[in-house]
Amino acid sequence: MALIVQKYGGTSVGSVERIAQVAEKVIATRSQGHEVVVVVSAMSGETNRLVALAKSVADPPKEREFDVLLATGEQVTISLLSIALEARGCPARSYTGAQVRILTDSAHTKARILDIDDQNIRADLAQGIVVVVAGFQGVDEPGNITTLGRGGSDTTAVALAAALKADECQIYTDVDGVYTTDPRVVPNARRLEQICFEEMLEMASLGSKVLQIRSVEFASKYNVPLRVLSSFEDGPGTLIAPEDKSMEQALISGIAFNRDEAKLTLLGVPDKPGVAAQILSQIAAANIEVDMIIQNIGADGTTTDFTFTVHRNDYKKALGILQGLAPSLGMREVRGDDQIVKVSIIGVGMRSHAGIASTMFQALANEGINIQLISTSEIKISVVVHEKYLELAVRVLHAAFNLDKAA
Amino acid sequence: MALIVQKYGGTSVGSVERIAQVAEKVIATRSQGHEVVVVVSAMSGETNRLVALAKSVADPPKEREFDVLLATGEQVTISLLSIALEARGCPARSYTGAQVRILTDSAHTKARILDIDDQNIRADLAQGIVVVVAGFQGVDEPGNITTLGRGGSDTTAVALAAALKADECQIYTDVDGVYTTDPRVVPNARRLEQICFEEMLEMASLGSKVLQIRSVEFASKYNVPLRVLSSFEDGPGTLIAPEDKSMEQALISGIAFNRDEAKLTLLGVPDKPGVAAQILSQIAAANIEVDMIIQNIGADGTTTDFTFTVHRNDYKKALGILQGLAPSLGMREVRGDDQIVKVSIIGVGMRSHAGIASTMFQALANEGINIQLISTSEIKISVVVHEKYLELAVRVLHAAFNLDKAA
Numbered sequence: 001m002a003l004i005v006q007k008y009g010g011t012s013v014g015s016v017e018r019i020a021q022v023a024e025k026v027i028a029t030r031s032q033g034h035e036v037v038v039v040v041s042a043m044s045g046e047t048n049r050l051v052a053l054a055k056s057v058a059d060p061p062k063e064r065e066f067d068v069l070l071a072t073g074e075q076v077t078i079s080l081l082s083i084a085l086e087a088r089g090c091p092a093r094s095y096t097g098a099q100v101r102i103l104t105d106s107a108h109t110k111a112r113i114l115d116i117d118d119q120n121i122r123a124d125l126a127q128g129i130v131v132v133v134a135g136f137q138g139v140d141e142p143g144n145i146t147t148l149g150r151g152g153s154d155t156t157a158v159a160l161a162a163a164l165k166a167d168e169c170q171i172y173t174d175v176d177g178v179y180t181t182d183p184r185v186v187p188n189a190r191r192l193e194q195i196c197f198e199e200m201l202e203m204a205s206l207g208s209k210v211l212q213i214r215s216v217e218f219a220s221k222y223n224v225p226l227r228v229l230s231s232f233e234d235g236p237g238t239l240i241a242p243e244d245k246s247m248e249q250a251l252i253s254g255i256a257f258n259r260d261e262a263k264l265t266l267l268g269v270p271d272k273p274g275v276a277a278q279i280l281s282q283i284a285a286a287n288i289e290v291d292m293i294i295q296n297i298g299a300d301g302t303t304t305d306f307t308f309t310v311h312r313n314d315y316k317k318a319l320g321i322l323q324g325l326a327p328s329l330g331m332r333e334v335r336g337d338d339q340i341v342k343v344s345i346i347g348v349g350m351r352s353h354a355g356i357a358s359t360m361f362q363a364l365a366n367e368g369i370n371i372q373l374i375s376t377s378e379i380k381i382s383v384v385v386h387e388k389y390l391e392l393a394v395r396v397l398h399a400a401f402n403l404d405k406a407a
Numbered sequence: 408m409a410l411i412v413q414k415y416g417g418t419s420v421g422s423v424e425r426i427a428q429v430a431e432k433v434i435a436t437r438s439q440g441h442e443v444v445v446v447v448s449a450m451s452g453e454t455n456r457l458v459a460l461a462k463s464v465a466d467p468p469k470e471r472e473f474d475v476l477l478a479t480g481e482q483v484t485i486s487l488l489s490i491a492l493e494a495r496g497c498p499a500r501s502y503t504g505a506q507v508r509i510l511t512d513s514a515h516t517k518a519r520i521l522d523i524d525d526q527n528i529r530a531d532l533a534q535g536i537v538v539v540v541a542g543f544q545g546v547d548e549p550g551n552i553t554t555l556g557r558g559g560s561d562t563t564a565v566a567l568a569a570a571l572k573a574d575e576c577q578i579y580t581d582v583d584g585v586y587t588t589d590p591r592v593v594p595n596a597r598r599l600e601q602i603c604f605e606e607m608l609e610m611a612s613l614g615s616k617v618l619q620i621r622s623v624e625f626a627s628k629y630n631v632p633l634r635v636l637s638s639f640e641d642g643p644g645t646l647i648a649p650e651d652k653s654m655e656q657a658l659i660s661g662i663a664f665n666r667d668e669a670k671l672t673l674l675g676v677p678d679k680p681g682v683a684a685q686i687l688s689q690i691a692a693a694n695i696e697v698d699m700i701i702q703n704i705g706a707d708g709t710t711t712d713f714t715f716t717v718h719r720n721d722y723k724k725a726l727g728i729l730q731g732l733a734p735s736l737g738m739r740e741v742r743g744d745d746q747i748v749k750v751s752i753i754g755v756g757m758r759s760h761a762g763i764a765s766t767m768f769q770a771l772a773n774e775g776i777n778i779q780l781i782s783t784s785e786i787k788i789s790v791v792v793h794e795k796y797l798e799l800a801v802r803v804l805h806a807a808f809n810l811d812k813a814a
Contacts, residue, residue, distance in 0.1 A: 016463045050483075056423045057487050058494030065493065068501050069486035072479040076457075079476035080464050086472065087465030094475050098505065099550055120550075143506055143527075 002167035003035045003125070007135065007157035010044035011174050012231035013077050019043075022231065023084040025172075026130060030090065035125045037164065039135045039157040040081055042073025063108035067137075067147045070109075071096070074134035074153070082132045092130040095120070097137035097145070102156065104138035104146045111138055111146035113155065116163035133160060151212025158215045162222035169224050170237075171211060176230035177238035178203065178210055180403040181255040185394050188404040192253060193236070196243040199253045200226075202346040202380045216240065243348055251356060252347035252401040255394055261291065261342050262315035263373065263384060264322060265307040268332025271297070275329065276306060282321050288314040292342070292375045292382065303332070307373060309384065312338050340372060341390045344382040345397055357381055363400035369393055409574035410442045410532070414542065414564035417451035418581050419638035420484050429638065430491040432579075433537060437497065442532045444571065446542045446564040447488055449480025470515035474544075474554045477516075478503070481541035481560070489539045499537040502527070504544035504552070509563065511545035511553045518545055518553035520562065523570035540567060558619025565622045569629035576631050577644075578618060583637035584645035585610065585617055587810040588662040592801050595811040599660060600643070603650040606660045607633075609753045609787045623647065650755055658763060659754035659808040662801055668698065668749050669722035670780065670791060671729060675710040675739025682736065683713060689728050695721040699749070699782045699789065710739070714780060716791065719745050747779060748797045751789040752804055764788055770807035776800055 006029065008022050022038075030036050042050075050069050054061040061069075078094035085092035097104075100121065104111035121131045135153025138146045148155050154171060161169035177191040178200065195203070197220035204213040210228055219226045219240065229237030269275055276295065283290060291309045310318050315338040322334045350356040360381055364371060369392065373384035385393055398404065413436065415429050429445075437443050449457075457476050461468040468476075485501035492499035504511075507528065511518035528538045542560025545553045555562055561578060568576035584598040585607065602610070604627035611620045617635055626633045626647065636644030676682055683702065690697060699716045717725050722745040729741045757763040767788055771778060776799065780791035792800055805811065 016460070019464065053423070053483075053487065054490055057426065057490045061490040062493040062499075065486045065489040065499075065501055068489070068503075069483060072482050072486075075479045075482070076460070076476060079472045079479075080460065082472040082475070083461055083464045083468040086469040092469075092472075094472055096475075096552075099552075145503075145506075 001033045001035065003037070003164055004029060005037045005039065005157050005161040005164065005166045005169045006172060007039040007153060007170065008041070008172045008231055009153065009174075010041040010047070012172050013040050013081065014044035016080070018231075019077070019080050019084050022081060023088055023090070025231070026085060027088060027090050030130060037121060037125070037131045037133060037160060037166070038081065039133050039153055039160060040074060040077040041135050041153040043077055046073045046076065064144060067108045068145050070147050071134070071137045071145045074136055078132045078134045085130055085132070090130055091128060092132055093124050094132045094134075096134045097156075098139035098143070100133055102138035102159070104140055104148070106140040106142075106144065106146065108144075109147055110149035111140070113138060113148070113159045116159055118163045121160075121164065151214055154212045154215035155218060158218040158222075158224055158226065161224045162218065166224065168227055169219065170227045170229055171215075172229050172231035173210060174230065174232065175210055175228070176233060176235050177228050178240070178254070180253070181394055181398055182257070185257075185391050186398045189398065190404055190406065192238050193406075194239045194241060194244070195253055196348055197240060198243065198379055199346050199348055200240045202344070202377075203254055203256050211240075251349040251353055252345050252403065253349075254346050255397050255403065256344045256346060257390060257394055258342045259387070259390065260312045261309045261340050261384065262312045262318075262336065262338035263307055263309045263340050264315075264318055265305065265335045266322060266326075266329075266331050266333075267305050267335065268300075268303040269306050270330050271302055271304040275304075278329070279306065279322070279325065280308070282325060283308075283310075283318055286317060286321060288318050292373060292384070294373055294375060309340070309342065309373075339387045340384050341387045342382050342384050343390065343393045343397065344380050345401065346380045348379050350381070351378055359400060360397060363396050364393060367392055367396050369396075408440045408442065410444070410571060411436060412444045412446065412564050412568040412571065412573045412576045413579060414446040414560060414577065415448070415579045415638055416560065416581075417448040417454070419579050420447050420488065421451035423487070425638075426484070426487050426491050429488060430495055430497070432638070433492060434495060434497050437537060444528060444532070444538045444540060444567060444573070445488065446540050446560055446567060447481060447484040448542050448560040450484055453480045453483065471551060474515050475552050477554050478541070478544045478552045481543055485539045485541045492537055492539070497537055498535060499539055500531050501539045501541075503541045504563070505546035505550070507540055507567075509545035509566070511547055511555070513547040513549075513551065513553065515551075516554055517556035518547070520545060520555070520566045523566055525570045528567075528571065558621055561619045561622035562625060565625040565629075565631055565633065568631045569625065573631065575634055576626065577634045577636055578622075579636050579638035580617060581637065581639065582617060582635070583640060583642050584635050585647070585661070587660070588801055588805055589664070592664075592798050593805045596805065597811055597813065599645045600813070601646045601648060601651070602660050603755055604647060605650065605786055606753050606755055607647045609751070609784075610661055610663050618647075658756040658760055659752050659810065660756075661753050662804050662810065663751045663753060664797060664801055665698075665749045666794070666797065667719045668716045668747050668791065669719045669725075669743065669745035670714055670716045670747050671722075671725055672712065672714040672742045673729060673733075673736075673738050673740075674712050674742065675707075676713050677737050678704070678709060678711040682711075685736070686713065686729070686732065687715070689732060690715075690717075690725055693724060693728060695725050699780065699791070701780055701782055716747070716749065716780075746794045747791050748794045749789050749791050750797065750800045750804065751787050752808065753787045755786050757788070758785055766807060767804060770803050771800060774799055774803050776803075
């Protein structure tokens with residue numbers, strides 16, 4: 001007997017019929033002898049409806065009150081799923097965030113979970129009751145309703161799994177697992193049986209939208225095995241778990257890419273301490289998030305060339321800031337390009353294997369793809385190329401590392 | 408400075424525009440220097456939508472979970488009203504029943520309020536914050552969400568006013584006050600400036616649907632002055648308050664009527680102890696509510712004639728029960744009539760004035776209206792007449808007691 005936390009997103013509970021299907025899935029898991037805690041999101045479309053309602057009253061709405069409104073979305077779902085379970089003879093009990101007592105800080109609309117009281121849930125599980133918890137919401141110390149922001153229901157599920165020391169946290173989505181890369185770009189992309197947390201973090205942060213990065217971080221921190229599965233078809237999904245030292249690692253697990261990048265380069269920046277900080281603090285003050293940062297010694301030896309990438313939406317704003325800064329910093333030139341993409345290969349296996357980078361660069365060179373920027377981490381190599389090469393680069397790399405074949 | 412509890416029903420908060428109007432009314436009250444606590448219902452139509460949603464999942468839905476669903480209706484309204492108030496520069500804070508801590512028993516869908524914690528509300532009011540409370544809902548001792556059933560938001564408002572020792576509890580509705588009788592029957596019916604609790608209870612129980620009887624009982628018990636007002640037009644409404652001994656009382660305050668009555672008569676029932684109880688216990692066991700009960704000595708001196716009235720919907724069922732009982736009780740005959748109505752005159756003034764009954768009976772006799780049954784209480788005289796006389800009887804009595812003129 002295992003304790004399993006299952007999370008169903010908005011699409012999975014998007015109608016009365018789909019809620020009935022979720023009830024059947026929960027009952028199937030329970031009838032295998034497992035204890036089940038279910039975390040649900042608001043029915044798809046409901047959160048948008050509530051947001052529009054609030055904004056028709058005032059925009060922006062007062063955040064404390066906005067959270068009170070948004071929290072009703074999940075409260076509707078926990079009730080309906082519990083009604084569906086009970087009607088099928090399965091004892092069930094719903095909990096709002098406040099009822100569990102998912103304690104958060106007071107940062108309305110983007111609260112962080114501080115603590116979870118597992119007492120009531122454990123008592124229910126011990127009696128064979130399926131526990132249905134509202135995702136995305138909590139309560140702060142004085143008792144105000146809070147919401148967790150984007151991907152909050154995944155975070156709730158992982159945090160609950162951690163608090164309950166669950167055997168597995170299953171995230172049901174509209175895809176059947178994590179793929180070596182986007183199957184729309186590479187048709188023979190392969191579903192991974194297993195991937196480790198670090199790899200999943202790199203995949204998620206580079207634009208694979210299967211899981212919210214925050215919930216993967218949480219799962220990694222508390223060592224909660226995560227599994228991504230489809231709510232619409234049966235299958236094992238992909239297990240995201242701690243790195244398994246005993247197994248031969250695949251060199252590369254997947255290829256991620258990001259279409260929405262733009263790069264900015266400052267040429268001939270005086271090479272003295274504090275310059276990089278001075279530039280980036282101005283960018284940060286404008287609420288622009290910086291992705292890659294690369295610095296190289298300039299051709300003359302006394303200046304440096306400094307490049308960073310931002311989201312394409314922030315490109316013009318960032319360019320304006322740099323052009324304003326240029327005279328006071330004494331730099332030679334500011335250049336920018338918003339027709340670039342980032343492509344990355346990811347794999348914990350590259351830690352212990354040389355030659356990965358050269359395989360990557362050679363494969364791209366064979367197709368005449370010019371590499372504009374390179375950045376590396378322990379388990380990732382990213383390159384920036386012209387956007388016209390995106391699909392070609394991903395396909396070439398997928399083939400070069402034999403990702404269509406199981407490791 | 409007074410502390411005022413205002414309650415707005417579903418129609419009054421039925422759209423974003425109406426919520427804006429309610430916000431303006433609340434702000435107007437506050438700018439007169441008052442402390443304001445607002446109780447709101449779900450937006451009109453919302454509760455029906457939620458009921459339909461639950462029943463599409465399972466019918467009947469599990470009651471505990473049904474309450475979780477229904478409670479979201481008022482939670483949406485408290486949020487939107489608070490957002491509207493804040494957007495107009497008025498500090499506001501919403502509370503669900505659980506957040507106030509409106510403690511109820513655990514009778515889901517028809518819970519009773521046991522206690523109200525006024526600590527948080529008082530702290531907010533002291534800071535000049537308008538407190539917005541979800542009507543109709545509470546929380547039981549273990550923390551389950553409960554709802555109060557029909558008229559629950561009125562009950563919440565009155566209970567809060569009692570707990571806070573408010574100066575007045577204002578119930579905003581779609582009528583502008585309590586009338587001497589139904590203006591659809593008597594066009595010159597007059598809005599009452601004031602009426603006492605006992606009179607209002609008689610008016611409410613006899614079919615004037617302005618206020619739920621439970622909230623009037625509550626207000627009477629805790630001596631909370633109630634005021635019924637229109638949410639759509641300005642005006643003083645009707646104050647429902649303890650009987651004011653210092654004022655000259657109007658003889659009669661109003662005329663109530665009930666169209667949905669049917670009468671059942673048992674003729675020649677043996678006049679011995681326990682017979683009435685035996686009959687009525689069978690009726691009660693069938694969940695039939697009895698309204699008037701009248702017993703008279705029969706013509707032969709050894710038997711009695713026994714009559715009672717029930718809701719017209721229960722007439723056939725009650726008649727069947729009595730016909731089944733007749734042989735064992737040794738009664739002569741069972742008669743019934745479902746073409747009757749009840750008309751009542753109500754007024755605390757009749758306590759100290761003789762001749763009210765004769766004025767009533769003479770007025771009806773003048774129009775040839777035959778009185779079938781008479782029942783009296785300290786502040787009410789009810790008669791049963793044929794249903795064809797309803798409008799005529801009400802008009803005649805309204806004129807006979809000069810109800811179109813202020814007392």
